[in-house]
Amino acid sequence: MVHSDQPVQKPAWGAVFAMSFGVFGLITAEFLPVSLLTPIADSLQVTEGQAGQTVTVTALMALFTSLVISLATRRIDRRWVLLGFSLILVASNLLVAFADNLHVILAGRLLLGIAIGGFWTLSTATAMRLVPADQVPKALSIIFSGVSLATIIATPLGSFLGDIIGWRNIFLLTALLGGLAFIWQFFSLPAMPADREKRHGSMLSVLMRPGMRWGMVAIIMLFTGHFAFFTYLRPFLETVAQVNVHALSLILLAFGVANFVGTSLAGYLLMRNLHLTLGGTTLLMGIMAILLAVFGHNSLLDGLCIALWGMAFGAIPVGWSTWITRTVPDEAETGGGLLVATIQLAITVGAAAGGWVFDANGARGVFFASSVLILLASMTIFTRLRQRA
Template sequence: MMSMRTMEPIDSTNELGGRRRTAAILMLALCVFIIGTAELLPMGLLLPISGDIGVTIPTAGMLVTGYALGVVFGGPVLSILTGRLPRKALMCSLIVLFMVGGGICAVAPTYAILIIGRIISALAHGVLFGIMVVTAKTIAPPGKEGASIAMVGSGLTIAVILGAPLGAFLGQQFGWRLPFLVVTLLSFAALLGIMKLVPSMPSTESAPIKGQLRTVSRPQFILVLLMTVFGAGGTFVAFTYITPILERITLLSEGAISVVLLIFGIGSMIGNLLGGKWSDRRLLPTLFGGMALLAVSMAFFSITSHNKAAAIVTVFVWGMAAYSIITPLNIRVLQKAGHAQELASTLNISAFNLGNALGAYIGGLVIDSTLGLPAVPWAASLVTVAGIALTAWSVHLDRRVAGCTEIGSAGMGRCEA
């Protein structure tokens, strides 16, 4: 039997026509949509799951936390173990693994089996995201890498806007198992699309594992991951609690809150596409500008949340800013990754999930303190300001290293970077 490496020895990305390239990128975006929807599903189904399986709501909430931990810790390990396998074959294998996890969730008779299914899907999640980001960059036309990554990333924003709410609706109407089954069936359709449209690619990780680990453990790379943690974390300090803010401070009805969340999602989609387009032109200004707008918009939300019209406008700008930084952060990570591109991208997905968890935790601490719910947007803004400071430090180190390189090439003596 031929090995996976023998089956896919040729890199056919250069043979892609314009339509095939676009179709492949859209198929990757569909996969991201499916994965993002699956991750968010339990958030809208905690009550029916807890009632049917016979566990408390906080215990059911571990389906979200356990999944996030699976992405944070399992993704990088699996990425290291599979780094030398052909990319397309690995991508298809991971989609199958993701389907297995989803299928287990759909038929799980007990809570223990349900959470096992979630963890299985989570293990595939981190590596799949990493491969898809690098694949989007690889098959993009020259100079359009950021736009290609943003297009694939738009699948996640659509999952937030459409996938998760639709999954919650199906679960409430027809039982919580149906959305997991639908996601599994969609995953199979995506698998067929990936097999047909995405070109064969050999392993991109030619460096030894020790070399890759050395690369991703360098202070400059860790600093870039921390930029992601605090960038994503800042958003989720406030977004995790946006519903109670809109309900208790802005005094919106449940229906109006749904509309505002949709407006946030529309803003996030626009921000994601603009961030990708501008990253191809001026990466660092796009990243700094997006983070600054994010910090300012969340700080303003603590004021505008007392006025319905102003709150809606602020939420739209907030959504734009929050997702405008995703592609620049991805590209920044890949720039620092050397030959560890997919491991680095997987670690960045872990950093996003860690930021989400950290942000929710910080927001909860603020609510439980004497500051209370109105101070949550301010706390979110401060976390993002920390991300801006880390980004400035990263750029400073880049310039310092560049200066040291110039001094060394000119033979002017030793320079410690």
């Protein structure tokens, strides 16, 4: 039986891979409406804008859950909490698959937000209880590889299969993924009893720890810049680079594959030098944004820059999760919740602010603005976080 205050002697790699598979199911479910928006809207006789709220409500619920889940489940064995998230994934997709109106779908997507926000909040602290301390970056890299695989597979495969078997059956298949994740986790996750004697710090008290505030500032700038870039990547490629649909698909595939490679390499890099990996990958993203904004008419260069951006960003979620384990190791759950909430806020701000910049200055303006934010984030990492990383 693993206790939070005891060092882990033998790594539970089976449990780590089971968590990665659970992540794959969660992120696949999160991304599916993007590729199935039109058939969902047509089937329910609503607009695509209304159907698009299926993504918004999930993100908002994930943000809220990340703020409260650690405290709300503080007395429950983490094994059962994680298994509960897999069951919620199943229930969410079943609700969506059998929904006869948009309100039921939104209810199902709200459930999904609970699972996503809760899982990400607890994932870092859970990794610390499954493997020895020096193996945590590797474990997080494996867990986050599920995100990269879902990014590569979910959208194109969902779109392709949706035309063949219908969008409802796609969500049924995703419910099956959740069921398989539950079974694997049931047999592989060890008991992780809650420490009933420990008093968890509030998010405000954790935020006041040395290094945390500057870390959150860097995260907000980095993720705001990234999601402003990512949200308007397709319009940029279509209007500035003027690529066709085939080239667009290849570039997006290159981004996804490179992202997976970056995530896979992250564990090795982070174990060598966390500070340099965080700052260096962020700096590379900022440079790629500048090159895209200046030389965006060259589609070959665009493809190379976007692939390098994807590879660099692949190490970012793993890197910041590892940073939490080093900065607040005694409050990894609260710190994880703060990290998830900050990222969700940055995603919302990035998409909204990117839209304002896009309307005023076009896609190049978005990429210039992204580069400024990301380079400022890199500068913050190099100058303000050295002692903590």
